[in-house]
Amino acid sequence: MxxxxxxxxxxxxxxxxxxxxxxxxxxxxxxxxxxxxxxxxxxxxxxxxxxxxxxxxxxxxxxxxxxxLGELPGTLDEEATREFAAGGPTGDFTDDLIGLLIAFLLDTEDLPRQREEMRLRKLLMDREPQLVPGVLARFHDMEQVVARAIAERTGEPPESDRPQLAAVTAMAVMRHTMRQLRYSEGEDAARIRARVRTAFRVLGEVYAPR
CATH class of the missing domain: 1.10.10.60 (Homeodomain-like)
Known part of the structure; x- marks a missing residue:
């Protein structure tokens, strides 16, 4: 060696x-x-x-x-964020955004442990509501990071409606999906990605013109 x-x-x-x-x-x-x-x-x-x-x-x-408050949310990987902003890794906007957010919010290597951490953190927030503003502030900061990455990818100003709304709804979809996860042994990254993709589709159908 x-x-x-x-x-x-x-x-x-x-x-x-x-x-x-x-x-x-x-x-x-x-x-x-x-x-x-x-x-x-x-x-x-x-x-x-x-x-x-x-x-x-x-x-x-x-x-x-x-x-x-722990690691949720944490920090987006800088290299992955740059890759997304540049149009990668697949070229499909939704798939690339899902991949970025899953890597950021979920520990796909140890989902049962993360589920228990999330359960305890929710219990703590219920008992100690003074911690809630700190969590909300973290998510707001994270939304702005995502909005800037989306804006760079789409060539729009970060403060414009499209990147801001895309970031807010993306984070909301992720939080919703995380609450629905069973975190069983069969719940792997591919299944989680499919769940998030379905959630985006449903959201699109809700707001689609009739």
Whole structure:
């Protein structure tokens, strides 16, 4: 094994450990908040539950609320966004947009775990409604990223109606589809893509001229 290969494996292991620590902190924050109430949980409590220092917590999250809100929505992959804006990867607008949003919103490698995270997060939002504006703000920011990518692809100003409405409805379709998913072992990326495509078709039929 070459030294370069060893370094790649070491980097891969470090990244996996960082992802595991981030997930553990996020899960601990949600669990403790559900058990004790948001106001009764501190950053120190979350760090201690995971067995790391407070400094380590702040390496991953800026605030307790940031840890609680988790990764939904996260950040669109820059390379995938550029590819979409340039007209790819397939050239079909809807298929390309669906692919971009699925990669952004769903962990297709571990759907059952994501379903449980979403269930707990919804329970947390119901119990701690003061967190809801933060979630809505994140989705609004994400809609604007999507709108800019659509505008670049279509050659329209980002603030114009078409990219704005396309982004808003696309995110709404994704949220609706995510709520409907069974997250079973048979629910793979291809089936999810088909579900989203069907949802877009239904939406088009609803607003189609008669």
């Amino acid at each position: 070459t030294e370069d290969r060893r370094e790649e494996e070491r980097m891969g292991l470090r990244e996996r450990k960082k992802m595991a620590t981030r997930r553990a902190l996020r899960e601990a924050a949600v669990r403790l908040a559900l058990e004790h109430g948001l106001e009764n949980v501190t950053v120190e409590d979350v760090a201690a539950d995971v067995g790391v220092s407070t400094r380590t917590f702040f390496n991953y999250f800026g605030t307790k609320e940031e840890a609680l």
